[in-house]
Amino acid sequence: MRKLYVIGIGAGDPDQVTVQAIKAMNKVGVFFVIGKGAEKQELVDVRTGILDEHMDRPYRIVEVQDPPRDRAPENYGAVVDDWHDRRADLLAARFAELGDEDAAILVWGDPALYDSTLRIVERVRGRLDFDYEVIPGITAPQALAARHRIVLNRIGEPIHITTGRRLAEETVTNTVVMLDGECSFTKVEGDVDIWWGAYLGMPDEELIAGKLRDVEGHIQQRRAELRERKGWIMDTYLLRR
């Protein structure tokens, strides 16, 4: 049966790709890129760099354009659900066109963490007959911890991973925050430490750590400058009370 590989490629450092990911990449000659139109050229370049460094055979990129999406819907769940359905239609059509060729989808970080590729692939399986395999990758929180040389938990403590959207209502013993475009850490009260990182593993990597109250203004300002200068930002942080 033909096969689709969903491959985590890490947070951006080409060296943070696993041997398993490199082997899976070299089993295929076609990579689907979902929603490339909306992607920043610099991220496209980082991914191309990862492929060029690790591929031993010729390959081609097949773009799967994203359908339009309501970015501030009233019913978030239903809108995302419908959007995934339409993405699945488009991916199924492109995959069918390949005949019996195997293919792969590269995912930033790990497909298991805040990524919708596996949900879309499961829907494509309702439309086409194929098998698929998942390859884990290093996530941004792991790159963050490594660069700050910290353990995400203190001894025996739990770790909570959440989004900026939900941060205000959740505890922060050890909280890793992803997908926060609003600097939600400024709304967290009390005696809290923060370890923040942007463009982790890439040449422009930036790290800031300290007491939240001492560094929050600095992070906000630096984040705004970087986003302005580069046109995009990828960042994550750990909060610890």
Added chain:
Amino acid sequence: MRKLYVIGIGAGDPDQVTVQAIKAMNKVGVFFVIGKGAEKQELVDVRTGILDEHMDRPYRIVEVQDPPRDRAPENYGAVVDDWHDRRADLLAARFAELGDEDAAILVWGDPALYDSTLRIVERVRGRLDFDYEVIPGITAPQALAARHRIVLNRIGEPIHITTGRRLAEETVTNTVVMLDGECSFTKVEGDVDIWWGAYLGMPDEELIAGKLRDVEGHIQQRRAELRERKGWIMDTYLLRR
């Protein structure tokens, strides 16, 4: 300044080592193994296999014997603290004996997740002058998610990572449990799904998934059989309500 590398080597599959980890391994000729005396031969063999597959130069293993430890202390925090201090003394002594040679410590999974190596290394820095670098690795929860082909969170939901010891008192929207020798999932009530995995990425890998109430007995029994047969077990699981 001489350097110590703390390298995450993944959950057991030699292919789940990153290029960054392989490059760091090949910068040194000495690997410290902390507490090898207590380790199962099979795990020693897996690690030796990883080194043999990826090392391009001769190397040697230097064992750092573990000091004795009270396994069921009344004051858990203080006992662990003292134990880490004594481990740091032993590691500092071995590292000092190497003169100005660089070295590395290999850590299962990722040094950022439920591992005390970085805490010990920080203490060694109070006794010896050196720099250190941390290399992230694929964790058991990531290997678990990849093998079950699941995303750890549903759309927008948080993920909680905790230990068996604390599971009873914590919520289970999406809860990843590590370090559970007691099958604590049997104490979780209500309509919950479980994805369980043991020896992830190794030849003996076992996976079970389903409604918790339907499969909990099967997991308990299989876990006991495997631990009996092999003499040790490494497992982790995701609970979702």
